[in-house]
Amino acid sequence: MSSIAPPSHTRRGGLTTDNWITPRWLIERLGPFDLDPCACEPQPWPTAKRMVTENEDGLLLQWSGFVWCNPPYGRLLGVWLERMSVHNNGIALVFARTDTRAFHSHVWPCASALLFLRGRLTFCTPSGDPAPLGHNSGGPSALIAFGSEASLRLSRCPDLGAIAIPSQTSFSKS
Numbered sequence: 475m476s477s478i479a480p481p482s483h484t485r486r487g488g489l490t491t492d493n494w495i496t497p498r499w500l501i502e503r504l505g506p507f508d509l510d511p512c513a514c515e516p517q518p519w520p521t522a523k524r525m526v527t528e529n530e531d532g533l534l535l536q537w538s539g540f541v542w543c544n545p546p547y548g549r550l551l552g553v554w555l556e557r558m559s560v561h562n563n564g565i566a567l568v569f570a571r572t573d574t575r576a577f578h579s580h581v582w583p584c585a586s587a588l589l590f591l592r593g594r595l596t597f598c599t600p601s602g603d604p605a606p607l608g609h610n611s612g613g614p615s616a617l618i619a620f621g622s623e624a625s626l627r628l629s630r631c632p633d634l635g636a637i638a639i640p641s642q643t644s645f646s647k648s
Contacts, residue, residue, distance in 0.1 A: 478548040494597035496521065496544045496567060499637060504565055504627050508539025512546065517637035518602030537561045559584035563621040570616035582640050589628045593609040
């Protein structure tokens with residue numbers, strides 16, 4: 475499944491893939507995970523015990539356990555974040571675009587914690603190689619915790635960036 479589609483200005487030098495893999499070190503730091511409903515194929519390292527690719531459509535399947543979700547970025551991002559908020563047991567990795575409808579509908583009122591990553595994350599190609607220079611994520615990233623276990627895991631990583639705890643009482647779903 476296409477995890478991250480960088481902006482068109484990062485598509486140079488012959489690199490045109492829309493499949494961007496979460497760096498192994500980040501999965502190892504936050505895991506283990508029971509389910510990844512957005513796994514890429516090919517996937518150079520495991521992200522969860524059960525990895526669901528685009529062919530299976532992770533949105534349609536029953537979710538169980540602790541979930542890792544690096545969803546496809548784009549018009550369906552809100553659907554994935556809604557599913558994470560309903561499941562309420564896992565961590566999502568998305569651009570830190572806090573002004574978007576997806577953030578205001580499914581993150582601010584539902585997330586238990588956020589970790590705004592320091593610097594730009596360098597994702598990997600499906601071969602497992604880091605993206606070439608000039609092909610980083612294209613924007614700042616945030617890890618979004620849904621549920622108490624996810625909050626606990628993010629709290630163990632303050633060196634990765636700034637942790638925020640949303641005040642759900644100040645937001646309403648719309």
